[in-house]
Structures are given as C-alpha cells and as structure tokens.
Amino acid sequence: MDSALIPKGVKRCPIWQFALGLGVVGAVLLWGVYAMILCWFKGLNQTNMNDYYGFALWIWADLAVIALGGGAFFTGLLKYVIGKDELKNIINYAVLIGFICYSSALLILAIDVGQPLRSWFIFWHANVHSMLTEVAFCLSCYFCVLTIEYIPLILENRQLDKVPFVHNLSHTMHEYMAVFAATGAFLSFFHQGSLGGVAGVLFGRPFAYREHLFIWPWTFFLFTWSAAAYGPCFTLLVTRITEKITRKQLVKDTTIQLLAKIAGWMMFTYIIAKIIDTVYWATTTAPSLGFTLKDFYSNNPVYGYWILFAEIVLCGVVPALMLITPKIRSNRLLLTLATILAVIGVSLNRWVMVLQVMAVPVMSFDIWAMYYPSWQEVATTILPVAYGIILIMISYRYLPIFPQEAELNPLEPEADMAAAAGTEETTEEVPEPGLTPAEA
Amino acid sequence: MKIDRRSFLAMSVGGAVGTALTPLPWKIQDDLAIWTQMWPWTPFPPDGENTYVNSVSTLCGGGCGITVRKVGERAVKIEGREDYPTNQGGICNLCASGLQMLYGPTRIPYPMKRLGERGANQWVRLSWEEAISMVAEQLGEIRQAGQPETVACLSTRPYGSMPALLKRFMTAYGSPNFMTTPSMMDAYDMTLKRMHGVDGRMGFDLENADYVLSFGSGLIEGWGNTVHMIRINSKWKDTNAVLKQIEPRLSNTAAKADQWIPILPGTEGILALGIGYVIIKESLYDYDFVNNFSAGFDEFRRAVLSGYSPGNVSKQTGVDQSTIVALAREFARARRPLALCGRGQGTVPGGFGEYVAVHALNALVGNINRPGGAWAMPRPEMDGWLEPVLDAPAEAGLAKPRLDGAGSAAFPFAGQLFNRVPVALKAGEPYPCQALLVYDANPLFSMPGSGMVREALQQIPFILSFASHMDETAMMADIILPNLSHLERWEDVPVTEGFHRPMLGLAQPVVDPQFDTLHAGDTLLQLAAALGGTVAASLPWENYEACLKEALSPRWAELEDRGYWIDENFTPDDWSLAFPTVSGKFDFAVSGADLKTLFAMTAPQGDDGSYNLKLIPYDSVRIANGAVGSPPFLIKIVSDKVLKGKTVLVEVNPETARAAGFGEGDQAVLKTPLGDAAVRVHLSDGLMPGLVAMPRGLGHTAYDRYLAQKGVNANDLIGSVEDTASGLDATWGILASLVKA
Amino acid sequence: MKHSGNFGKPKRYGMVIDLDKCTGCGACMVACMAENNVPFKEDESKKLDSISWLQVYRLTNGKPYPDAEVCYLPRPCQHCAGKHEGHSPCVSVCPATATDYDQQTGIVSQIYTRCFGCRYCMGACPYHARHFNWWDPVWPKGMEKYLNPDVSARMRGIVEKCNFCFQRYQKATEKAHAEGRRDLEENEYQTACTQACPAGAIIFGDLNNPKHAVHQIAKPNLKKGGQPQNPKAFRLLEELETNTKVYYLSSKQWVQDAIHKPHLLDQKEAHH
C-alpha cells in the first residue's frame, strides 16, 4: 500500500503490522499528551514537584536525553570535522536520535516552565550571567542545526527525491553539511557544557558547586565530555535495539567497532577526570563550604555511597574498560552490556547533578527532601520516548537511514514485502559496496 | 491553478516563511505573554486614598490597640498601634489575620431563623423587625408565665459595656443567670476575695519582676494579653530576669524560659506547697509581711509542713527534691519574685487550691501590692448608669437561685460557674432552662466536655445567638441576630486580667457594615423596647452608642480622642490598707477553708484501670481556641508536626511511643472515657513520658473549609471535672490510651 | 530599578533577629502574608508547597527528655549580596533577569510579570526562601477586598519571595522625595514582620548606616563580606559566601553550634 514510499532495495514489515505498532506506541503518546495538557491548563500542581524539588523527574529526563543525544554532535564532529569517514554509516541514525532527543528536551522544557507563554523572555530579557540563558540559546540554535541536518534525510524519501527541486535542495544541503555539523558540534559543546554549568555554578548548593576554570565550573567540561563519551554509546545501543527489533543487521561491524572504540576512550579519559573532580570536590571544595562527604550521603533513605560507586565505577570505569578492550568490544553481547552500563552511568550522573542537588539539605537544621513523581510527570516523561519511537519507526520505514541496510540485507528476488517480514536477517557481509543514499 | 505536490510544498514552505517574516507571530506571542500577566481570574486590588483608623481589637481578651490601613473603603491591613500601652505596636497572628474574619465567608449576613434540625445549618432569612418581634414574643411569654429566671445569658467577657448591658437586660427581665465562659479570672477573683478580702481583679507588675515561677501559665501562648506578655518576655531577656516554667510539656513558654521543669500534670499546686515548705522550713519568708500583715499563717504552716516535704512532693510531682529546694531558695532570695498560675491560656480555671498554693508563695515573700508583685486591682466599672428598674416579676425571678449554683451555700464565693450548667440541666436542678442568649461565646466548642454542653444545649428549647460568624454554637441556635464584626462596631474594651494598670480601650468602626447586621447592643435595646415595661425602662437609650457614651461619660472625650484611657499612676494599696478581710490582714487560711481538702489534687476522669496514659490538652499560640475560630492564615502557619492534612498529631514521648509500638507519624486511635479519635503520633522529647498532648482549637465542625473538619476538638475527649471546694472546673487532662488504628 | 533611582547613598538594608527573644509565635509570618497578598489554600499542611515568605523554623538541641531545648529561627529571604554586591545565588542564575539585585538598597527583588517559572532560582537558593505558585491564587468571595493594592497578586506558574516589603520602601521614598529629603529615617521604612513582632525580635534598617540599630548590633565588617563582629551574632551558611543581610543573635552555644555544624541535629523539624 505504502510501498511507493519505502526506500528501494529494502524490506519493510506489512503495513498492518506497522500500523499496529504505531497504534500501540501512539496510545502511550496520547496518554503523555493528556498529561501534558493537564500540566498546561491546570498548572504544575499536577506534578509532585514542590518548593524544595523545583527540578524533578522530567528535568532529569531532559538532561539525560540531551546527554544521550550527544551522539549526534560527537559523531558529526568525528565524521565531518575530524574526517572519520567510516562513521557515515551511522551518522544518519545519530542525527535522527539527536533530533529526537533535542526536540524532546525542548518539549519537556515547554511543559516544565510555569509560564510557557512567556518562555521567550529568556531571549528577550536575557541575563548573560545565567547558565540557563546560555543553555537556551545554544539548545535552540543546535535544535535548528539538527533540523537542518535532519531535513535532507527526509528529502531523500523516494517520492520526494523525485521532485527535481527537492533533489537539488537536499544535494546542496549535503554539500554544506560539514559546516552545519561543525556549527552543531560547537553549539552542542557549549550547551552540554552550560547544562553542566547549571548545577556547577550553584554556590549555594555545596553538593553541586564546583571550582571554576575561566568563567565555567568544572561540571561544564565534564558534561560535554560525558555527552561525547556516552552519547555514542546510546547511538550504538539504539542501533542494536533497532537491529534486534527489525531482525536485521543495519550497520556494519567495522563502523560499530570504530564508534565503540572512540566512545570507550572518551569514557576512559572522562572517568579519570570525573574521579579527579570528585576527589577534589570531596576533599577540598565541599569542606571549604563547611561540608563533609558524609553529609551528602547519610541521614536519608535513598542517597548513599552506593550511588557514587554505581555512577563512577560500575557504570563508568567498567564500561570504559570494556569498550577499550578490543576482545570484549568485539563480542556483541558484551558490547551491548557495556553500552547499557554506560547509558545508566550517564543517566545516574544527570540524576545526581539535578535531583540529589535538590534533596541534600544545606542549612544544618533543614530536612532531606524526598520526592516521587506523579503519574502526570511519568506520562509526560514517557511521552518523548513514545514520540521518539514513532519518529524512528516512520523514519526507518520511509527514509534511507541506514546506508548499509540494502547491502547487508539483499532482497530475495521473489519475496514480497508481506512474506519477507518474518524472514531471518542475514549477517554475512555482501562485498558489493553500492552507492549509499547519504552520498547520493 | 492545479495544485500538484510540488506547488503545494512550495506554498506551504513559502507560507511558513512568509508568516514568520510578518509581525503576526511575534505580536501574538507578545499578546499571549501580556495576557498571562493579567489573567482575569487573578484579582487586581484597586488603589484609592490611604487612611489609617485606630481601634482596639475585640478578637481576644487581650484587647490590643490596632491601626487599620484603608485604601478607599477597603480595610487592607491590621497593624499594632505603637502608642497603645499594652501591645506597643506589636500584634499577634490572630489580629494580623483579622481581615479574613471581617471579609470572610463565614460571616452571618442577616438575621435568620433555623429551618429543620438543630445544627443542620439550614436557615431562612428574616427582616430585623420580624426577628426582633419573634424573640420578644418568645421572651415575653416566658416572663408572662412567671419564669424569667429560666432564661440564661452567656458572654465571653465579664467586663465592659456589652456584658454590663446584657447583665442589666437580664436583671430587668428578672433572671439571675448572667454568666461568662469560665477562665482563670474566676479563680483569681476568688483568690482575691478569700485571701485579700478584695472584690476586684488580679494584676501583676510583670515588667518589674526579676524572678518568675510560672506554674504552667502559657505566658507566650496567650495567658493574659498575648502581645503584652511576649513583650514582657523580651524585656526579661534585656533585664536578665529569670523565668522558670513548670509544666509537663516543652511549650513555647518553656522554650523561652531559663529552665523548663517538667512536672506530672495536675500536681502544680503540690509543687507550690513543696516550695512553700522549704521557704517556711528554712525561714526564708518575709517576716514583716507574714508577721504583721497576714493572718492564718499558723494554719497554713501546719497544713504545708504536715504533708509537703520535698521528698513527698517529689514523689507526687516527679520534680527532683534538689530542684524543689533550689527553686524555693532562688524564689525567696530574688528581689522581686513572682509566682503565676492558670494553665496555658487560662481558659480552664483549674482547682482553687492550686491558686491558693501558688499565690501563697507571693505572700510568703511579701510580694503583694509591691513593685514587681501581685496587685489587687479595682474592677472596671460602668460609672455612668443609673440602677435598673425592677418590677415584681423581675424581683421574684432574681430571688431564685442561679442555674450554676454560684453564690449558693455550696459555692458562696463563686461569681459564676457556667461549667456546672450542663450538670444542673441534666439533673433538672434547680429548674429547667427555657432560653439561652449567647453573646460572643462558643461554649459548644471551647468548653471541656463538649458532649455534655451539646446535651445541655439540646435541652434548651430556645437559643438566641448574637454571633457574627457561623460557629458551632450559632449553628445550634434557633434564631441568630448577627452582631457587627469586630471592625464594624463601637465597643469599650477594658484591660485584660493580669495587667497592672486600670485601663480602658475604645473599639470604633473601621469600615461600614458589610452585611445586614446590627450591633448586638442595639439589638438588645430594641428587644428591651419590644418587651416594654420595666425592661424597656431599664434600657432606655436610643441606641448603643448613646448608651456607651453615658457609660463612659467621664472618660469619653479622652477615649474618643486617644482611643484609650489609662491610670498611669495607679499604685495598689499599702499593706496596712490593702486587706479588707475580717482580720484586716492577708489571709493565709483562706477565710476558714479546710486547707487539707482545698490542697488535695483533683483526680482526672476515667480512673478505672483501663487506661495507661494521660491526655493533656495544650494551648498553641498559633491556634485560636476560644470563641473565635482560626482564620485561614492562622491554620496556614500551624506546623505539619501538629496538623497533617485533616489529621491532628498528638505529641508522645519517644520512649512511651516505642513501648506502645508507635513511630513518628503513625496512625493511632486515641481513647478516653469520653470517646475515640483518629490521630497521628508525633514523637517529642519535649513531653514527659506517659502523656499524650493534644492542641486545643482544632476539630471545628463549623466555619469554612480552611478550618472545619481538621483535627480533633480536645474538648470532645476531655471532660469537665468539678473542684468540690469551689465549683470551678479543675480539669487538667484525662486518662487515655493509644491503640493501633 | 526604576523607582529607586538616585536616592541618596547606597543602602544595605538588613535585619538582626534575636533568637533569644523570638517566641515562635508566627505573627511575623501572618503579618507578611497580610501585607504581601500571599495566597492560601484549603490544605496548607504540605509545607513544601505552602507559600510563606517568612518561615519560622523550630530547632531542637537533639537531646532526649528532659534535656530537650528548642530555639525558633525566623527565616525571611536573606537578601544575599554574594561575593560582590549583586552576585546573589538566585539573581546570578535567573535567565530572564526576573529577579534583581537593587544596588541602591541591596534588596533582592522579584519581578512577577517577568518571571516565567523555570524555578532555577529556587534550586539556587540554599535557604529555601523562594516559593513557586503551583496553584492559581483564589480568595473566597469577598476576601479579595483586603488585598493590598501596593503589591500585585501573583499568577500561577511564577516564583515569589520576601522582598523586604519593597513597596514600603517605595512609599517612604516617594514621601521623602515629595518633602525634598534625600534620605529616609530609620523608622520611615520598616518591614511588616518587624512591625508586627510582639517580641521586638526583628530589627530592620540600613547596615551601612552607623546610626541604625542593625549596624550597631551586628557590627558588620564590610571588609570581610559583612561578617558580624558581635560575638553573639552570626549569619546562616556564612561559609558559602552568600553574604547575607540577615543576622541572628543567640546567647546559646548549642544554637551557634547547630547553625555551623551541618547535621548536628538528629531530630530536624523544618516547619514548625
């Protein structure tokens, strides 16, 4: 039925199956939309946030998603600026994931602020000293860049591509993509950093506060670094999941291995920096503000040293070592395990830097504030996930996201779409290179 | 033009870009933002001319001077009057929320008559003429039937023109049954009468005291004039005066005291006697006063020395012997020591023996009618009025005994004992009550044993309320003739108990009446006129204002001009003239009372062995617990360790709680002989083991959604216990148990 | 700020709160709510979403019965100046300049119509002095009559906080201007909480002015970020260099210890 829209040379599941999938995820999406509407029309009293917990679940999701979306800028940087051409095979997907992550982040912010209709005041009445201003500017600009990076991909749809104007436009855009990618990498570098700065500048919150380098606290650099390190892991993980679901190999191992290796080394260096940061903070910064490490990890039901161990060792050092060890990395299962640990690690880091900051009492006579999200918060947090899945489903079905897919999964001449849906994927490499759509 | 895919796309993109380049989206965005800045559902307070109106608050007995900021016709803020002698600019949380009462949704907007069941809160509006004639008819019939004594009247305050007018109305009508809600004033009045021989009120020169022993008085929780007392406390800090707080619970007062001395509840009087023992034994008392200006010391000395040795007292009170001895020595050696009693806010009098025991300490150290001491003060008088005219039915009615037994052979010294009314009505003695007039009082809520009070009210066929807010008692009324609110009316406000200068304040209207309500004084005058005859003749004034002016005539000009009158130079009588007793001296023997029985501790209700704890009520400075309910701001500042959602938290010592299997915040059922209540447990190291403490003032069933149905009314769980020696309500708590919910 | 303009020498308005005198009565909290049109709702027992610009904390010494002691600590906004005047934790982070440090008065203001409710300032403030309007404010019918026209009612979705009753400063300066005076007398500008406090526990004035009681009591050392020189005086979280303008006095050692040593107290009762 929609076969005319499906890229040439690849197999897609029957439309009913696709529609059913969309329907299921769509239902989740609608639930999220309902919660979102409640938040907009009834106000943020729909959440379990409070005056101690002004940032909560979805802001964590926001930061986590931005970190995980870091695969886009870092892969772009590697491909277009540093020249790791091999990554062209995964860049489309990285961009798509990045686009999803960033558009989700913006949506979450639009739900999160108490007066969404005034959110443009952040630009109009910008306070240049505020990290959030920096975040807002970079985030918006980078979202535009991601959109520009994503558009040519849309234009490559089989039918759109037939329109000569569109064909030319997308071709031209591809030529300039390096410029956008470089801009994007630059912007992203800053806003990842400023997101880190958001917590790091809080000199009233010794748990978050970090010493500065130039005008930025250390968290500025650590956030960028971690996004660059852990973002690609998320790209790899989502790719793996997509492969599992579609039951096909979509990206060649060489590409995967290259990205995994780079991510591994980034993580390795990052985690060393993070450990130095933590030690310095625990032994110098916090004590100078009148706090000991124990103050941050005791006297409460949830936040203990376990969280420090989990973030830095279990989900930091361990996956980093796994990824830089070729033997482990080349084992698909262990690779997936490492990427899962990494994703948990960076998410934990963002949780700690947002939510534990709110929970820790600062005045000696104050309380540890505990918080759990309301269903509306959970729904609105899941909303972007549903939206992301839908966008991936549609993009995967109708756009040539994976340049190597056709090559890796040659069509059996007699197979029609419906019949092919159930067939096993082929994992052998097909030598014939073929023109990948991204380079067309 | 044919729209193909290409031109469609071009148009869409072009349209989007084009729109973005016009001012339209920006304008819309701007307008939307502006709209959020003036949402029509967020009120926009109009501006106007700023004025300040001075008045005096009648929200509580404190009677502080207030100044109300007005913008146009609206009152927008109540502040303390800086030049007012008692509060000097300070104000407490209740008055600061006062405008929520003036403009609040619980105001009774017009006269109304009950429809349906009592307490169902269903009413029909009446015109004032209808309402007055209905009431006059009702009261007229009772008088016609020759039973004027069966009509009773209850007011909160005893002093001032309104209580005086009510009392006058009752007298002219022919009823001896004018009463006020019980308080420590009754007990202190009795103390003065029987120890000083003075018919007056007690005053304390707190400012000049340098060592204060407070036997559970909530000096910061609303004992006396709240604001004045808090000011005094600060002054004590400046002058290094010492405050020792004796009570089972670490109250705000105890927190501010130099020492908190926990004591088993109900044994405060015993401790006072123990202190007296040491003072007498060690001959630390004031020889001059005791030898030359007191009588009955030997009896007193015998009574004290025979049973109140520190060892004995320690066992009964839970206070260390060494503490007892130390307190006695410190007290006796201080320059201006002062002993105070009246638990909490003093809204429940307590046993008379306790007052005698505590006040005897002041006498032992000779700090009577001296700077920094306890002073006998004259009562505020209504000096401008002629005697009421009485006809024969009135004379006959007035000759009948009072419903509450005050002044009878059993309770000769009591002025009034409203706490005894429920019991008397239940017994049908001496006669039934056919009508009750309630002014500025909410006994159904504020008196211990509210269940009994409810039963009593149910037995009264006609209840007339003058309430301006729909409180519990008003809800039980048959007719409400709503009074003006505290900021709409004239009223004289005589100074509160405890203040050591004769003083009178004048409340004046700050805003025009907001509803179709009438000053209760005017209502009363119209009622009298409608009744006619000698009743009308006794209340001849055209309106309340005229009556007030006449009552205050010698001081009216000053009152109107300055807002208050004070006798700055008042000094109490010299010892040689101060005691108009038989002996002409201070009477340690309490006019021949049996001291042994007098000093015996009153046992709480429920001593049948099935309860292992004691429930004590406590007064919180953040909860109004008298005739006035807490306005929204007050409830807002109540701690979440006191009220969580709709559930009250009771304080329990952690040890006691642990033994009963309760942790912080656990739900429990609190049982007393009078009933059960669902509560939560709050662990407090500031409470003696074995006790459960519950705040007074919660558990309203009337008022608005900000107050009603929150927590439990402690008075539902704690009954009234009569002090056999005086008839006063000696309640200090009740036996109780906490069981799992 | 528009109105403060060039009015006399720069002031540093601040408070001294005497904890020996504070009784925990809460009159200051109510006076503040009444002055500043603070809304209320049916259930205010969830203290973490209950707007009260001034919060009176109840500190305990953590000892068991009968050695328990209690100290009440009122906490308005501390009007932090930060390391240099204006570097308040909250002002420095607000992306939309909706909260502002007034160099003329040292007052940290809040511009309700500008705030878009991102709540970053709340996260930045270690004193929990900031409150978010989670609900639309609703006054029962008739009660809106008492609202103060000098203070706008806030809409849902924005942050509010103590601003040292700035409207009173404005009124006082307008009056002084009209009378041709450049400076305010100490008693011309007093906050609602100071005025109400029955204990006289709150003292308010210009910390820069040696004639003002706040200066004389706290004796701020202006060379050392305003550190008090009175040994009985201290500020909350001095180590963070928030450089607050609210000084506290206590003669009790355990109170001083509790303030300085984090989490010394076992039993914390934040909202009493």
Ligand SMILES: Nc1nc2c(c(=O)[nH]1)N[C@H]1C(S)=C(S)[C@@H](COP(=O)(O)OP(=O)(O)OC[C@H]3O[C@@H](n4cnc5c(=O)[nH]c(N)nc54)[C@H](O)[C@@H]3O)O[C@H]1N2
């Ligand atoms: N330091 C400080 N900052 C403040 C304030 C303060 O007192 N001090 N006040 C705050 C307050 S209350 C507010 S409301 C904001 C206001 O702050 P802004 O929103 O910045 O207000 P303006 O600059 O007055 O106007 C906004 C825009 O509207 C444009 N404009 C003017 N007339 C029209 C028109 O008819 N149509 C269209 N489409 N646009 C028009 C103006 O050119 C301007 O670009 O500032 C806030 N910021």
Ligand SMILES: Nc1nc2c(c(=O)[nH]1)N[C@H]1C(S)=C(S)[C@@H](COP(=O)(O)OP(=O)(O)OC[C@H]3O[C@@H](n4cnc5c(=O)[nH]c(N)nc54)[C@H](O)[C@@H]3O)O[C@H]1N2
């Ligand atoms: N000429 C002229 N007139 C105007 C406007 C204009 O731009 N120009 N704007 C119009 C608009 S949009 C508005 S909203 C009004 C505003 O008119 P005004 O109410 O006069 O407000 P501003 O002039 O912005 O000054 C507000 C002052 O309040 C102080 N302030 C800060 N925070 C608070 C707070 O929390 N409470 C209180 N009470 N005060 C605080 C600020 O420091 C500032 O000095 O003026 C309107 N009129």
Ligand code: SF4
């Ligand atoms: S003591 Fe408080 S409630 Fe009573 S009159 Fe004074 S300010 Fe008002």
Ligand code: SF4
């Ligand atoms: S009004 Fe004064 S005494 Fe009462 S809580 Fe506030 S600061 Fe303390």
Ligand code: SF4
């Ligand atoms: S106390 Fe909080 S709100 Fe007030 S100035 Fe300091 S950081 Fe800002």
Ligand code: SF4
């Ligand atoms: S909530 Fe308002 S005041 Fe606070 S940082 Fe955001 S915009 Fe600024």
Ligand code: SF4
């Ligand atoms: S200074 Fe004004 S705004 Fe601040 S707490 Fe006191 S009364 Fe409230």
Ligand SMILES: [Mo]
């Ligand atoms: Mo505005």
